[in-house]
Amino acid sequence: MRKPVIAGNWKMYKTLSESVETALALKPLVANANHCEVIIAPVFTVLKTVADRLEGSNIRLAAQDCATETSEGAHTGEVAAFMLRDVGVKYVIVGHSERRQFYAETDGVVSRKVQAALASGLQVIMCVGESLQQRDQGTAESVVNGQLSGGLSRLTASDLDRIIIAYEPVWAIGTGRTATPEQAQEMHAFIRRVFAEGHSEEAARALRILYGGSVKPDNVGSLMGQPDIDGALVGGASLKAESFAQIVNYSKS
Numbered sequence: 001m002r003k004p005v006i007a008g009n010w011k012m013y014k015t016l017s018e019s020v021e022t023a024l025a026l027k028p029l030v031a032n033a034n035h036c037e038v039i040i041a042p043v044f045t046v047l048k049t050v051a052d053r054l055e056g057s058n059i060r061l062a063a064q065d066c067a068t069e070t071s072e073g074a075h076t077g078e079v080a081a082f083m084l085r086d087v088g089v090k091y092v093i094v095g096h097s098e099r100r101q102f103y104a105e106t107d108g109v110v111s112r113k114v115q116a117a118l119a120s121g122l123q124v125i126m127c128v129g130e131s132l133q134q135r136d137q138g139t140a141e142s143v144v145n146g147q148l149s150g151g152l153s154r155l156t157a158s159d160l161d162r163i164i165i166a167y168e169p170v171w172a173i174g175t176g177r178t179a180t181p182e183q184a185q186e187m188h189a190f191i192r193r194v195f196a197e198g199h200s201e202e203a204a205r206a207l208r209i210l211y212g213g214s215v216k217p218d219n220v221g222s223l224m225g226q227p228d229i230d231g232a233l234v235g236g237a238s239l240k241a242e243s244f245a246q247i248v249n250y251s252k253s
């Protein structure tokens with residue numbers, strides 16, 4: 001049985017006080033959500049404070065990115081995975097489409113970040129997904145396949161249970177346009193098959209695959225009703241405690 005994961009990607013939103021306020025508002029609203037892992041991913045600068053304020057709660061912290069380098073050094077502007085772990089972070093989002101699109105992250109870079117995160121004991125939420133043009137051209141599966149093999153190229157069997165995949169079609173992120181549950185299911189089933197072929201049936205059965213792209217309280221139920229959708233990576237609707245809590249609690253049914 002795969003435990004669902006509902007993760008909120010706060011992107012570059014919220015000051016320290018706003019982050020603490022949202023996190024504290026969320027805490028009681030999801031306190032009984034034992035059916036899933038509840039994760040929020042605020043900006044780097046607030047992680048330590050939010051981690052402290054959430055101590056003892058069932059909300060876990062993710063970072064939105066990490067450095068490719070595994071040890072400290074002359075890497076201006078970067079934050080290493082072990083530094084994230086040091087302040088209470090448990091997960092890191094890697095290869096988000098905004099990083100691939102706007103910061104030129106290649107599969108090679110994503111792979112190094114995955115390795116760095118695993119080496120530091122973090123769990124990885126690795127994002128994959130095709131653009132609208134690629135979907136229209138019929139290359140969505142080969143694009144996702146390439147991102148999976150490129151990003152996860154150096155994984156060992158013991159790493160697999162710390163990998164979560166988020167399928168986020170680029171055309172559905174922040175656009176209000178959601179993949180239909182059937183479109184999402186089709187790609188999730190494909191990702192699981194790729195994993196089975198590349199690793200093992202057992203690893204594929206255990207893999208959590210999240211859907212991301214305009215998930216809201218009113219569409220999470222139909223998405224979660226699909227057999228290969230194991231949770232959601234939520235952007236816009238995670239910024240308000242109430243709507244994120246509704247998504248967390250709805251995913252129960």
Ligand code: PEP
Nearest residue numbers: 173174212213214235236
């Ligand atoms: C995201 O940022 O990962 C995302 C899915 O955003 P939104 O829910 O706003 O589409």
